[in-house]
Amino acid sequence: MFVFQLDSTSGVPPYLQLVHQVRQAITVGYLREGDRLPLIREAVEQLAINPNTVSKAYRQLEHEGLVDPRPGVGTFVARAPDVTVSPAQYAKLRRGLERWLREAEAAGLDDHAIGALLAIVRRDVAEEGAA
Amino acid sequence: MSAAIVTRELGKRYRSRWALRDCDLELPAGAVIALVGPNGAGKTTLLQLLVGLQQPSAGSVSLFGRPEPGGSAQALAQVGYVAQDHPIYRRFRVSELLHLGRSLNPGWDQDLAERRIEELGIPLRQRTGRLSGGQQAQVALALALAKRPKLLILDEPVASLDPLARREFLQVLMATVVDEGLTVLLSSHNVAELERVCDHLVVVADGRVQLAGDVEALLGEHRVLTGPSGGLPDGPGMIHVDRADRHAHIVARIGDAEPMPGWAARPIGLEELVLAYLRQARDPRPVPSELELSK
Numbered sequence: 001m002f003v004f005q006l007d008s009t010s011g012v013p014p015y016l017q018l019v020h021q022v023r024q025a026i027t028v029g030y031l032r033e034g035d036r037l038p039l040i041r042e043a044v045e046q047l048a049i050n051p052n053t054v055s056k057a058y059r060q061l062e063h064e065g066l067v068d069p070r071p072g073v074g075t076f077v078a079r080a081p082d083v084t085v086s087p088a089q090y091a092k093l094r095r096g097l098e099r100w101l102r103e104a105e106a107a108g109l110d111d112h113a114i115g116a117l118l119a120i121v122r123r124d125v126a127e128e129g130a131a
Numbered sequence: 132m133s134a135a136i137v138t139r140e141l142g143k144r145y146r147s148r149w150a151l152r153d154c155d156l157e158l159p160a161g162a163v164i165a166l167v168g169p170n171g172a173g174k175t176t177l178l179q180l181l182v183g184l185q186q187p188s189a190g191s192v193s194l195f196g197r198p199e200p201g202g203s204a205q206a207l208a209q210v211g212y213v214a215q216d217h218p219i220y221r222r223f224r225v226s227e228l229l230h231l232g233r234s235l236n237p238g239w240d241q242d243l244a245e246r247r248i249e250e251l252g253i254p255l256r257q258r259t260g261r262l263s264g265g266q267q268a269q270v271a272l273a274l275a276l277a278k279r280p281k282l283l284i285l286d287e288p289v290a291s292l293d294p295l296a297r298r299e300f301l302q303v304l305m306a307t308v309v310d311e312g313l314t315v316l317l318s319s320h321n322v323a324e325l326e327r328v329c330d331h332l333v334v335v336a337d338g339r340v341q342l343a344g345d346v347e348a349l350l351g352e353h354r355v356l357t358g359p360s361g362g363l364p365d366g367p368g369m370i371h372v373d374r375a376d377r378h379a380h381i382v383a384r385i386g387d388a389e390p391m392p393g394w395a396a397r398p399i400g401l402e403e404l405v406l407a408y409l410r411q412a413r414d415p416r417p418v419p420s421e422l423e424l425s426k
Contacts, residue, residue, distance in 0.1 A: 006327065011400065014327060041309040048301035049327040050163050051309050 002037055006047055014049060018057035026066060026077060028087045037067060037075045135160040135195060135282050135314040136181060142189035143176050150176040151338050158331060163308060165329035166318040167405055173338045174318040178286050182212045194282060208238060211275030211283045216291055217268045221260030225253060225270060236278050244277035265296025276307060285317040289324055301328050322405045334405055336412035346401065353404055356381040358394035371407035382407035
């Protein structure tokens with residue numbers, strides 16, 4: 001069964017941490033289509049958290065189309081994304097992005113500037129690919 | 132959502148000192164409510180008024196729509212209460228405590244109590260005085276839950292527990308909330324202990340309720356503002372100011388409003404929020420001027 005963890009020092013709201021963990025696990029293939037997420041009671045018992053936190057995370061995942069709730073049975077991973085990457089590749093991409101973000105912050109870019117730069121580069125890369 | 136607990140102008144006076152006064156609360160059924168405040172703030176007094184262990188000097192309490200819990204056995208039968216430090220008879224065996232519970236409570240669920248104790252790996256023949264602090268807390272919780280209460284009130288349930296026992300206690304408690312749809316009110320002088328489990332918050336200091344509400348809503352309404360310390364704004368939404376030489380941090384209740392020009396706003400954490408209200412209660416600021424907090 002899938003196991004959640006919570007980092008109480010991260011400042012990220014607990015329900016969002018759960019959402020991120022499911023999203024990431026689906027991306028790297030730790031969770032596959034049809035896998036059952038922990039029941040709310042199971043997650044609550046794993047983490048000693050308020051049940052509403054888990055329901056809220058599951059609602060958000062459902063809203064994103066990542067999971068399907070089946071009443072009385074549980075919540076299941078709806079579909080694998082078109083592209084999955086290996087955990088090692090995922091970790092490598094993540095490290096690269098972290099390095100880049102630290103450089104950008106050191107250069108004085110704030111969140112807005114970083115977001116804008118990312119959007120511009122993505123558009124340019126997409127255009128190159130199309131050309 | 133219907134209310135589990137309603138208090139109106141509730142107060143308790145010991146001789147000339149008010150331990151609690153003007154307490155107006157409406158706490159929803161099904162919530163897990165953290166009652167937070169420094170030692171001596173009035174938390175235990177409030178809990179004891181709710182369960183009828185003390186009679187109010189002013190105002191009223193009602194539980195699940197029934198007035199005056201102290202005068203009504205029916206209302207009290209729906210409430211499980213565990214006092215501070217989980218007082219259980221240390222010389223009794225666990226089985227004898229269960230026997231006592233069964234004799235004293237009409238709605239007692241012996242199977243449930245025995246199953247819980249068994250799941251915890253605690254021998255029924257053991258004398259409770261020989262159990263660890265964590266096990267004693269779990270036995271006290273099992274006794275309170277065997278009453279099949281709709282409302283569970285716990286006074287400082289985790290303060291004396293080590294981190295592992297604290298986690299195990301809260302795991303059992305939260306699983307029970309899912310299973311039974313129980314309303315839980317638990318007190319602590321340390322909000323960080325309860326941050327994960329509560330969805331509702333009551334902050335008490337100096338015998339008064341300083342803040343009460345749904346945790347998510349409260350976090351949404353408050354921001355930490357940072358800006359120049361000269362020409363500090365003031366107003367009813369300002370909760371606490373931390374002033375340095377050139378800049379200041381303000382905890383303010385401004386919701387999504389844009390802060391004043393030159394000020395940056397960021398979201399607030401639960402512990403920061405509670406601290407701001409406790410500090411405000413300790414050092415009340417002078418009368419606010421008319422300057423506006425948001426533009």
